[in-house]
Amino acid sequence: MVGAFAAAVRAIWVILASRAPVGLSDPYVYLQAAASLAGGRGYTxxxxxPTAYYPPGYPLFLAGVQKAAELVGQQSRLIVILGLAQAVLGGVGAAALVIAGCRLRPGIRLGILAGMIFALWPNLIIHSGLVLSESLFLCCFCVFLAALFTWTLSLQSQQPRHQGAVLAVLLLATAACTLVRPQSMAVILPAAAVAWLMSGLGWRFALRCSGLLLVGMLIAILPWTLRNAVVMNEFVPMSTNTGDNFCIGFHQGATGGFSISPECATEGNYTDGPKVEVERDAELRTRTMSWIVAHPGEIPELSYKKLRITLSHDADAVFAWESYGADAHLSSGQRSLLNWICNVYYWIVGMLGLAGVVLVLRAWWADRNSHERSAQASSALLLVTSCVFGVLLPVLFFGHERFKIPILPCVALLAALAIHSLLRPGSRSSEAVSTDSTSFADTDTEAGAEQEVTSD
Known part of the structure; x- marks a missing residue:
């Protein structure tokens, strides 16, 4: 029911508020790339x-939606159909978080709390109606978390039930996330390895699971690298926008946020063809590294600015809904109200998420010398390390509210953990994350109840 509720809330928003994007921005570029793919002209x-500037995951998804709309003669309503498809993705993501939460602690309460936090997240609801990759990535990442937690739990409990199916879902979800947001998945790999080592599961366990995630990433990277070699005659593992992202964050006069600066200008543009695109990417990366080496003293302040820009607010979807100012259809009061709703919700959940981090770390510290090692504890630690590694991305590139969205499912789960603990005031704080081996048996006894919820 949580998944259905999340999808319904998003569908209502899409039907009432979706608007076609205007102006030259990411949504327009995505639509043009999708039209090229749907028309059989390839990714251009x-x-x-031919181009590899943007990762291919979202344009491929958008092209599929466009083809489906054309088949039923509704191509003129592409934006609404896309929004409804993304509303369904939001429902799938919420349902997957219910599963992930049920793997953190026996019972379904924690999972339902996490799913509802995700379902009601205002900024993410607005994102459902936008031509942006966040809805697709969040769905894939929530499925990834649910599959990963389930798989690691089955490994330690040595219960092979449905392990093959879970493994297939995990690999496909990892590949899908990599196609949509490769940078985000690149930091999840070390984050997961650190969590597994911290939880005491051993380096063999960490190596085995990390290798599995790497295989999932390679499922996406290798075919796209081969495509780029054939179509562009260049070695491009995923995309060619790394140079731009680096330069925006590191140049003379950088603000920490997004800006178009002459410091990042080149003779050619990425639209001028594969050769110019690849050379431009390499030039900007080299230029950025030279600036960093020459100005190490500016890095701490820049890093702080990037984190402040990224983490202080969560209303980027409102700005995107108005096509970044090109379609300012809201009154000043309406805009302020929407921003306020989005930000207050984010601040409350963020504070609860921080409380969840404290609970996880306290439980880990209290059990650091225990001989009992728990996959549930490692999953909770993975939420913490994913948030830590995730906020490094804007530090490496530039600050933007959108750049924290990939870790919001982790924040929702941590916030749910805090609420769950508050609802059980008689429980010991060290039990914030269950590390008792009997919890696996408890999880099995409640499997039927979990399946009833997660099937939605």
Whole structure:
């Protein structure tokens, strides 16, 4: 029911509020790339030349939605159909978080709390109606978390039930996340390894699971690298926008946020063809590294600015809904109200998430010398390390509210953990994350109840 509720809330928003994007921005570029793919012309830039500037995951998804709309003669309603598809993705993501939460502690209460936090997240609801990759990535990442937690739990409990199916879902979810947001998955790999080592499961366990995630990433990377070699005659593992992202964050006069600066200008543009695109990416990366080496003293302040820009607010979808100012259809009061709702919700959940971090770390510290090692505890630690590694991305590139969205499912689970603990005031704080081996048996006895919830 949680998944159905999340999808319904998003569908209502899409039906009432979806608008076609205007102006030259990411949504327009995505739509043009999808039109090229749907028309059989391949993945091309605005000028019709082969490109690898953006990761291919979202344009491929958008092209599939466009083809489906054309098949039923509703291509004129593409934006609404896309929004409804993304509403369904939001429902799948919420249902997957219910499963993930049930793997953190026996019972379904924690999972339902996490799913509802995700379902009611205002900024994410608005994102459902936008031509942006967040809804697709969040769905894939929530499924990834649910599959990963289930798989690691089955490994330690040595219960092979449905292990093959779970493994297949985990690999596919990892590959899908990599196609949509490769940078985010690149930091999840070390975050997971650190969590498994911290939880005391051993380096063999960490190596085995890390290798599995790497295989999932390679399922996405290798075919796309081969495509780029054939179509562009260049070695491009995923995308060519790394140079731009680096330069925006590190140049003379950088603000820490997004800005178009002459310091990042080149003779050619990425739309000028594969050769220019690849050379431009390499030039900007080299230029950025030279600036960093020459200005090490500016890095701490820049890093702080990037984190402040990324983490202080959570209303980027409101700005995107108005096409970044090109379609300012809201009154000042309406805009302020929407921003306020989005930010207050984020601040409350964020504080609860921080409380969840404290509970996880306290439980880990209290049990650091215990001989009992728990996959549930490692999953909780993975939420913490994913948040830590996730906020490094804007430090490496530039600050933007959108750049924290990939870790919001982890924040929702940590917030749910805090609420769950508050609802049980008689429980010991060290039990914030169950590490008792009997919890696996408890999980099995409640499997039927979990399946009833997660099937939605």
């Amino acid at each position: 830039s605005l000028l019709g030349r």
